[in-house]
Amino acid sequence: MICFNGEIINSKEFSLNHNNRYLLYGDGFFETIKYIPNKILFWEEHYFRIMGSLCMLRFNIPDYFNESYFIKNINKTILSNKLEKYPVRIKILFYRESKGLYRPKENKLSFLISCEPLNIIDYSLNKKGLSVDIFNDYKLGLNSLNNLKTSNKIVNVLSSFYNDDKNIDDCLFINEKNNIVESSSGNIFILLNNYLITPPLESGCINGVMRKFLINNSKKFNLKIKEENISSSDLFNAEEIFFTNVISCVNWVKNFRKKEYNNSYSIKIINQINEII
Numbered sequence: 001m002i003c004f005n006g007e008i009i010n011s012k013e014f015s016l017n018h019n020n021r022y023l024l025y026g027d028g029f030f031e032t033i034k035y036i037p038n039k040i041l042f043w044e045e046h047y048f049r050i051m052g053s054l055c056m057l058r059f060n061i062p063d064y065f066n067e068s069y070f071i072k073n074i075n076k077t078i079l080s081n082k083l084e085k086y087p088v089r090i091k092i093l094f095y096r097e098s099k100g101l102y103r104p105k106e107n108k109l110s111f112l113i114s115c116e117p118l119n120i121i122d123y124s125l126n127k128k129g130l131s132v133d134i135f136n137d138y139k140l141g142l143n144s145l146n147n148l149k150t151s152n153k154i155v156n157v158l159s160s161f162y163n164d165d166k167n168i169d170d171c172l173f174i175n176e177k178n179n180i181v182e183s184s185s186g187n188i189f190i191l192l193n194n195y196l197i198t199p200p201l202e203s204g205c206i207n208g209v210m211r212k213f214l215i216n217n218s219k220k221f222n223l224k225i226k227e228e229n230i231s232s233s234d235l236f237n238a239e240e241i242f243f244t245n246v247i248s249c250v251n252w253v254k255n256f257r258k259k260e261y262n263n264s265y266s267i268k269i270i271n272q273i274n275e276i277i
Contacts, residue, residue, distance in 0.1 A: 003113035026152035028095030129254025186245035
């Protein structure tokens with residue numbers, strides 16, 4: 001079961017017209033959220049990112065698009081799938097329904113909420129660690145659109161083939177200045193000279209919810225975090241590397257090429273996050 005514009009329907013009943021702007025132009029964005037029984041994790045950060053994305057992509061925002069409206073529809077979707085007692089991955093897709101070519105004839109907004117069960121409630125370390133390399137085939141632009149989770153993720157798709165070809169777990173994206181931006185699965189943090197460094201939003205990285213949460217709570221968690229550009233040489237000098245997203249919290253990188261890393265900060269952050277959720 002899914003929630004389409006506030007109504008619960010069977011997913012088999014949902015379809016998109018062949019002229020839909022989402023299919024033709026990727027005119028939309030999505031939000032991925034983790035739910036555990038009786039709680040939507042990091043909801044405030046998700047809600048403000050949703051509203052910011054709607055504004056930046058120039059959607060007409062209905063007056064009723066408040067926090068309680070989305071919480072009600074998320075919970076309704078979870079209940080309709082009988083998943084309220086389980087951890088759940090929630091995806092909310094927003095797109096423009098309007099006809100027209102690149103310029104919409106009107107600015108009609110639709111949204112769709114879907115969910116699927118996850119295996120565990122608490123976050124845990126990926127004990128095997130990730131093997132990663134740099135994806136050089138295509139570079140990310142230095143613009144604020146890349147901060148959004150837009151529906152055009154073709155670079156992520158192509159990078160998955162690169163991962164298979166290289167027999168690695170994940171890869172790193174670079175921007176037009178050849179700085180490291182993020183991984184295909186989340187934001188990057190490196191431990192260098194006793195600081196956790198993550199690229200600034202100006203680098204073209206996703207404005208990730210977990211990234212933002214760690215930065216905003218760095219004093220509470222006793223973390224020294226800097227937003228600075230990361231070069232490929234920094235990867236060889238770093239003591240630790242991990243990726244962040246709300247589904248996994250932290251994904252520890254074991255090695256970049258022949259360079260290996262420890263995981264002490266990854267473990268520390270996972271434990272701290274688990275204590276507050």
